[in-house]
Amino acid sequence: MRLVLSGLNRLEMDTETPAPESCGFRRLNVQFCAVCRTDAKMWKEGHRDLTFPRVPGHEFVGTDRSGRRFAVWPGRSCGGCRYCRTGRENLCDDMKITGFHHDGGFSDTALVPPESLIPVPEGVPSTLACFAEPVGCAIHALEALQLREGERLIVYGGGTVGLIAALVGRWQGAVPLVIERNAEKIHRIGPFLEVTGIECRKDTTDSEFDTAVTACPDPIAFNLAVVKLARGGRLSFFSGLKKNQHLESNLVNLMHYKEISLHGAYGLTRSDMRGALVFIEKNRAAMELLVEKIVRPDKASAVLADVLSGRPMKYILDFTPGYRAAQFPTIMEMENMNTNEQPNQNVPDTSSDPSFKETIDRIRPVNAALEPAAQYKIDNKTKPLGALGKLESVAVRMSLIQDRLDPALHRKALFVFAGDHGIAEEGVSAYPAEVTGQMVTNFLNGGAAINVLCRHHDIDLQVVDMGVNADFDDHPGLVKMKVRKGTRNFAIQDAMTPSETLTAVKNGMRVFSDEHEKSPIHIVGMGEMGIGNTTSASAVICAVTGISAREAAGRGTGVDDKGLEHKIEVIEKVLAFHTLDPSDGLEILQKIGGFEVAGIVGAVLTAASVGTAVVLDGLISTAAGLLAYQIRPDIGGYLFSGHKSVEIAQKAALDHMGLEPLIDFNMRLGEGTGAALAMDVVDAACRIMREMASFDEAGVSNKA
Structure with a gap:
């Protein structure tokens, strides 16, 4: 059993x-x-x-x-x-x-x-x-402190591990003091304290301790340990801190001024465990308590x-x-028994949502019947056949999207959808999760690359908070569509619940439709921001296309070789944990996607439903486009791939949708920067179609 x-x-x-x-x-x-x-x-x-x-x-x-x-x-x-x-x-x-x-x-x-x-x-x-294991860990943690007879040791945390650390410290000759703020716990450990003679208090005004051990995950305990240590003191960082906690730089400076030695303590060696069994035998009465x-x-x-x-x-x-x-x-x-919905239960049900269904039903393929006329028009411009390369195919495609032979882009828009990812807990990014919120602030202040490019190319920019783990003041450039402060860690559970997924997609739909109703958008770029989202995007592309994690994983924000190997392992773990249907875009989105990805999915579907051209950006935007494509393949004719990402999974997604990047500048920033540059290329192609003279109009002889 x-x-x-x-x-x-x-x-x-x-x-x-x-x-x-x-x-x-x-x-x-x-x-x-x-x-x-x-x-x-x-x-x-x-x-x-x-x-x-x-x-x-x-x-x-x-x-x-x-x-x-x-x-x-x-x-x-x-x-x-x-x-x-x-x-x-x-x-x-x-x-x-x-x-x-x-x-x-x-x-x-x-x-x-x-x-x-x-x-x-x-x-x-x-x-x-x-x-033997926890005692061995305590022996290992205190070994680095090189305790001397009579030295004062302060231990933060009166749980089992903290008490063991104090007992080991006393066994090595130190005089321990345990700090435990919970009065109920102090009462519970009373028999142990009485037998061992170890002192425990809720707090202390004493200072100048020789050594300290943190045996609880509270950052405040770590701070206090640094403050309580004497100059030249030694600190054993025994218990790790809670996730996403921060230490003040003033505290780090204090360690500098006091010449405090900080010792990490991870696990134990076999020798530590052998020593632990000897310790337990000699301290049996205390250990039983x-x-x-x-x-x-x-x-x-x-x-x-x-x-x-x-x-x-x-x-x-x-x-x-x-x-x-x-x-x-x-x-x-x-x-x-007490709730109707949990992560891992069912998948998003769109059948009872009329607004979602109406949007999907409005999507029609581009007018392929116009292609011969559009091709004839571009072929008869004053140039050799195909001399303008991709510009010509872009011009033809824009004619089919707009169902006219003189396509024009009177309004260009770009949305940067932002959201945090629980998968960041797996250590897949070179940057901390709080960078997402910091970059959103940078976007709103106009200082990011995407701001510069949008100003330069006359593109209307909106930033959309889909699920950032931060709060923002109102701002004319910010659209608040937060579903939740970050997805769950999809290495161990679904990223979103079914209702959260559908809400996020519909929020993305609303973002586009609200702007389009103000003034029609003729081409829209899809940008994103979210620490950890290259892992999500790579996993999505693996799930749809069948490529392996090793074929998909790239360096994202710049992880090193070891970080890349870890990222591959995480994606493999994700794909093994979830059972994913490659054809079900909404299910994949719910299980391993992100709120910003869901926002892009909704915006792409709505843009296609009103005949607006969509320019995808790099890996994440492409993965979102891929999910939208799985939901409604008819959108394929409205999609452009803005640029070739250095992230290797992008190619598999583009091949699946039959797309090729318009530009290749060796970029990997995201934000929509590649889409912004490519939108100007599309605009140029439309102008070629409208303004460039034909052989007949220019009175130039065509090739016989």
Whole structure:
């Protein structure tokens, strides 16, 4: 029996026969597996190293065939990189983590690398041996501080990890003080504090501490640790901060002035885990007080929810023979009893939305019957046949779009749709997520490249907030159509709900139709802004065209080689997680798209419905155009590809739609810059069609 995490909030019991031992792995009969906050966060939020389905759990103890007990070092290192060769295997270039990259200990059996098995001493009960991983992490974190006898140590966070860090610090000769703001938690840990003699307060006016450890994800705790340290103090950055948090530059400067040494602490080595088991044996009485409860596996979902509350100490799942497993509802199933819609349920239903259907039904193919006349007209201009290259085909296409032989662009417009992406949590961009909002402000202030190009080419520019994780004051150049502050992380769940998807597409439709009603738009460019959106666009193009993640992934905002490999892995993970129908543009949009992508989809469809030419920009704009094309292929005749992007996935999308880029300036900025430049090319082609004389008009002899 094993507990399988098949999606967010979905922990399901699986009774399939366990897989046989394979090369490089040994079977362990799991006795106990502790539940840590990382397990709970994976269940609730996912993790950048996690691929569904997965058996979680990395703090476990079991026996081999001979009955020998082992704690499991929760990783598999390569053994050959510079870190492995120097005893720092926790930093291995190719680390594979148990419970993340391969199945973990929420199971009655587990396959583990033999080199990860750490023998458990006779004097350590199996339940307490589950603490070998967190204790080893604390030993690793404090080792860098080189604690000296009598030094004062301040630990921020009175949870299990913080108390272990304080206990390890005392064992190494320091005098620890734990800071925990929650009075209820202080009461709960009272027995541990009494037995160990460790002091815990809600706050302290003391300062000049020699060393500090942050054992909670609160940025305020990190700030206070820096402030409380004496000159020359040492800080162990043990717990990472919450996502998308910021540190003040004044604080960093304070570290500079005080010559504070900052030490990162990631995981543990095998040596740390061996030391942890020795520590547990010598501190058994204290460690027993950190056990909240030993529970059956069927209680796991409730346990995970409780762990997220931050209240309990360490829960331990009992997989020893004799437990009675029972089927249990997942938290997702319980939530579904109280709500009509969840991500991962159904797909956008457009059948009951008349406005969406009316727009789609108005789209007609361009007038192909006019093509012979248009071709004849361009061929008879005073030039050799085809001498103007792509300008000629553009002129003919504009004639078909406008259903006239003298096409004209009296009004040019461009929309920059902006939105944030949850996939940015996976570390796929070289820039932080807040850049999206900062760039929107730059657009509104007129300082971006797209502003310059639109002014130069007389293009009406509007910026559309579809889902930026920021708020903006009213501005004449801003259209507020925010659906939500960013999509969800589509590596672990759907990017949008069905209703959010449809709302975003309809908002994009409205953006175009509102402007078009003021004064007809004859050509429109589609720009975008959104950190993380090249990953979304690449995944979309993979889903529709069938190319691989490696064929699709580009450098986006400029990630390095290692970042590119990570991006490829994320896209592969996304495509494996979602079941996508290549023909269903709305479903793909909902599952792996973005709000700005949805806005472009809606605007493209509406523009085509009123006979307006559409110029796509680079990768993201092209991916949005591809989704619109999947929804209504008749729009293909209205689309132009503005420029050739350096992002390699664009070609697959253009080939699918039968388009070729108008210009190639080696650009990769986005914003609609390529579209703005290309719109002037289209305008020139229309003028050639209207204003250039024919052989007869000019009195020039044509080739015999």
